[in-house]
Amino acid sequence: MNNKRATKRALLTSIMALVMCVVMLVGTTFAWFTDTASTGVNKIVSGNLKVDIIGADSDSHIEKLNFTKAAGAEGEALLWEPGCRYLTQGFRIANKGNLALKWKAEINKDNIVDGKAAPTAKDGKSLLDVIDFYVVTGTGENAPEVAIEDFVGNLAKDAKSDVYYIKGVMQTTAGNDYQDLTLEGITITVYATQDTVENDSFGKTYDKDATYPVASAAEMKTALAAGGIVSVNKDIKTDNIGNTIADRVTISKPTTLNLDAKIISPDNMGNNDINFCALIVDADTTINAGENGGIDTGTNGGYGINVRKGAKLTITGGNYYGGGTAVQVQEGTLTITGGHFAVEAFGDPYGYNFLLNCIDSAYKDGTAKIIVKGGTFVNFDPSNNSAEGTGTNFVAAGYKVVSATQTNGDIWYTVVPE
Template sequence: MTSSKSTKRALVSSTLAILMCVVMLIGTTFAWFTDSVTNTGNRIQAGNLDIEVEYTLNGTEWAKLDEDADLFGNGLFEPGYTRVVAFRISNEGNLALKYNMSMNLVSETKGINKAGKEFALSDYLKVKTSPIQEANEIGGIMVGIAFDRDASKAIGWNPETNFKDTKVMTSDQVLTAGQQVYFIMQVYMPESVGNEANAISKENTPSIDFGVNFVATQATVESDGFGNDQYDKDATYPVIVFNQQQANDAITNATDKKANISIASGQTITLDNGIANEGDKSRDITFSGDGSQTVDVITNAVSAEGGQLNYQRGSSFTFENLTIQAGEGNFDGIVCDELTFKNCTIKGKLTLYGKATFIDCVFENTMDNQYSIWTWGGTDVTFEDCIFDTNGKAILLYGSANTNLVVNNCTFNDRKNGTAGKAAIEIGNDYDATYTLTVNNATVNGFAAGKNTGSNLWANKNSMDAAHLTVTIDGNKVH
């Protein structure tokens, strides 16, 4: 009997223990067999297109080619006189490139010959060239041969050309990453030239200023990821221009309606009204520089519709690393499809017509009664990482067009500390237009409290309702 009771107590205790275990397991997570594979070895690297050019005047000493290199300055040309310069072109990037080498006549001063007639030196000079496609020991020997007058035929000169007719002297030579080639140029006055090129005096000697240019763009070598190496087949060369006429020619003569124009250091180019206006004249045009060049977009505009308007309908313009001389009047601007400014300094006031994007730009506005930007006819307008230096007027969002204005990471500086009575972005509407303003991470120094907002960032000066104006600041809809 005692044994039976003990057995029952043991069973009850075991049952209670099991129940307690079950209770304790309720709400816990069971472990299961699992497996996983992780990968952290991925890397995406941007491609880099980088051409480097060196030159030698004696076949042994090399120097980097830049705008200050004087390749022929010590030469006094006479019949039989020859100057040779060799170039070493290196692909220093990690993308394949194609390059062209060209010469262009910058300016020329004519002389008076022994017969008293005016003559141009360029009419009596010839040019020969010879590309060497492999930069190895043979290439080095060939460069040396180029400076040996008796043995120069060994390098295989191309047929001679007239000096001022020399445009592009190579055509789409391809360099893979790390590859080097040589290019040799000979400028000479043939021995057959006589007194027709002999100046009557030192005061009447002719001279020439000319440029030697190497330009590069992408080559169809790398795959786009789907086995297609033709995705960059339409990459265009920049055209280097030294004066207004060359810039105009680059626009009007552009192939495929695209003009990629690189302005020589220190030059000022004016955008002529109508040069790319409508129909067959419309273009996709890029002007680029190194920061020392200016493009004047107003001086050659026309007086129309209350302002100085530069009509380029149907065209798009990109300006990179330049100073842009804008206007002073209310409506002054470029009438075109789209404008893009990258790393530019913009002086004066620019009124917008169409789509416009400003990236890393500085607006230098010293006028007391004009904004830096008036959106007026702007549709999609974006400012990224820009600085506005003003006397109290920066952006006016106002006009007949429905406008989407985006301002990201911009700084607004007011030299007059709000005495103009304006916020950094003034908004108004008399035309039943609809505006959307989005601002992120703005810095405002100075400026006045905006009408109907109390904010020195933006003002709703015409009390626009929510149906016509939407304002979002740093992710928060405030109107």
């Protein structure tokens, strides 16, 4: 009897001890043997893509290429007539960067009258419209040639090309309208982009879709309508003063627009009521612009940008100048993280009040929004303006405005983190 009681007491004591252990563990965490190890990542260095046009036997940059006459006829006037063929001086392409590149060349788009660029050659006729251009690799009459619009060259890093020439051939169908016009000089622009040579961790096809910068207003308009990555690295004058829907420059599909230079719309576009914006954004777009990039609408110009159809536009930098309004949101969302924004002021009483603006009804029902997280705004406080009524605030939470008066009396309002 006593042994049974002792056994029960011992068992009960053991159970109680286990319960106490569990109670003590409740609310605690287990400890395990642990260790960590770290390693550095080798430095990240971006590549450099840079191209130049140099002489056939010199490494100096060539400012202009001249056409040449046959040996012994160097003193003759250089006159174009149907069927004639002229070669430029030789030139080479130099890759002055550390990335492989592919390149193409384009003849300047200006017409030339007596050696000077002019909007039209004669009575609306363009001499360059009846001259076909080719890239050739020799001076012989039968040297291989490729139409300039079809030619693509490739260069390894730090490499220089063989000598090339531009060959011009005047079409035999050119009529009397093209008489009395001379072409003294010609310029070419070389456009370069990445080539599929360098490897990343998965191969060398990551840049197979790399595109060239657009070379003209027409090319830019087509590229923006198609969407994708569009790059502008020289100022482009749109010359689209017409007041029709067809005259508009419109982003129709999702686009990344890289502006290292400006889109310049015509003066007096502010008189239009249909085509009154330098750029219309109808699809999600990001504009990445450098210090020389942006939009300039000139004198009595139109708006800089108009956002429509629910598009989301993000502007990360650049300079934007509009007629009364730099960016308007008709329907969609504008987010600004950087850039410099100014306008040619409206007449009294509006002045600079609509530098950034939403269509009133769309702002009220929430279909038009502006979110400012950076940038500088001339004579317009994005945190306290009257664009959508007294006290309108477009500045995002966590940001503030710092103002600075300039020597000319303008006040610059810059948005910075709090």
